[in-house]
Amino acid sequence: MKASAMKAVWSLVLLAFVSLIPLSAQAVIESYQFDTAEQKLLYQKMARELRCVVCQNQNILESTAPLAQDLRQQLYQMVRYQNADEKQIVDFMVQRYGDFVLYRPPLxxxxxxxxxxxxxxxxxxxxxxxxxxxxxxxxxxxxxxxx
Amino acid sequence: MKKASWPLWIFGGLVALFVVGLMLNPRHVPSPLVGQMAPALQGTDLLSEQPIDSADFNQAWLLNAWASWCSGCYLEHSHLMELTKTQPGLVIVGLNYKDQADDAKAWLDQHGNPYQHVIFDPTGRIGMDWGLIGTPETFLIDAQGRVVDKWMGALTPERIERSLLPALQKLDAKGGR
Missing domain, CATH: 1.20.5 (Single alpha-helices involved in coiled-coils or other helix-helix interfaces)
Structure with a gap:
């Protein structure tokens, strides 16, 4: 009797913890289509390495701030339609927001x-x-x- | 004994460095635009719906990014209105950032319009070229088209008195107006 009650309590605790997991993974809403796997990889890589200047401790991939959303959109445009490479994307961002936008500071x-x-x-x-x-x-x- | 104390000095130096670092304001992001040529500003006027090009200004101007939904913009608005009286020659251009045209027009009707032009930027794409992080933000551009300074957040009488007006005087002295 007591053991089963304990079990129920633990299951509830476990359930509570499990239900917390999705909260952190819901940030990105848009789903972008790419022509090639390289484009998709470049987009994801850059979105992870660019800092959201509004919410300073998140990259633009994770942030829900409107500016991060705009920057993701811009990044997508550059990757898919302007065929931009990594350097062009970094230059575009640094020119506007400074070195601060880079999570990996340049040497x-x-x-x-x-x-x-x-x-x-x-x-x-x-x-x-x-x-x-x-x-x-x-x-x-x-x-x-x-x- | 004396020999062994230098790691302590390095440690002390690091602590001092971190203390200074912690006291800096992380929200203060210096704009890479200051000192550079201003990005071209081309858009449509919110009120007259005519095309506007900053290349036609040929004098020093202020660019003030604002929106009707922005409370900081409301805070600084009366000071901008004041500036139009104290600095009658100064061109103040509004960048209406991520706003609805009707809301923006109603806001200007209600609170007064300090702007000679208001460029309508509903998507924020123009703001992106200026490295806008939020509203309000104000840039001072000289007659040669160079960004002289930038103020993030609402302009207060103190900031105008201590920073903006001296910058304008400096431009006067250099012929940058």
Whole structure:
């Protein structure tokens, strides 16, 4: 009796969680038709990499903001009817909305620190760990000698 | 002891960097248009239904993107009306963004029309060429067709006093009006 009641409660909890899943996947409404698989891939790739400038933490593929909808439409036009390549699409967007529209910042003078900082930090940390370990070894040996 | 403290300095430096970064306003997106030649603005006038081309202006002008559904536009509207009196020579062009023509006309009838031209952009395609993120947004373009500055959000008396009017004075000094 008690076990079956528990089971019912757990099923309800499970049901509640399962029913939450579709909420996050309903953002994109339009369904676009493409002539080739490459066009479709390019559209999806670019829609994922372009930031929605209104709702800043979403790409234009996921966002429901009207501007994101417009940008998807524009992207679709460029991919299907203007035969635009990746560079042309990026140029179009950056010219209007700035580098901010790109989720992957380009490697250029003002983003150099962004790109190399992680490697510099890694280098520094490795150097620090190595010198720290060496120093403690030297200290330990010193102690031994002192004994 | 002194030798081991430099990782601490790097850590402290990073913390300082992050603190500064966190205090920046993420909504402030600098426009790539500022300092560049303005995109061509060609469209149809909402009221006269005549074609408008910014190439014909030949003087400094303000482009103010607005819509009847936009509450920030209502907030700044009286200040734009004021500008038409204090800056009688200034051409103010409205970009009616993603609006219904009837709603837009009714809005201008009700609140007054500060614009010499109102370009009707129901699809937002013209706005896209100007990198419009929302309404209201205001651009200042000099007589040579270069974007001098851009203000996102409603113009307040303070912003007009501290930023827009000095920009106009600078143009006067350089002959950019």
């Amino acid at each position: 250029q003078a003002n983003t150099l620190i962004l790109w190399i900082a992680p490697f510099l930090l890694l280098l520094f940390s490795v150097y620090w760990v190595v010198s720290y370990v060496r120093q403690t070894q030297v200290d330990a040996q010193k102690e031994k000698h002192d004994d």
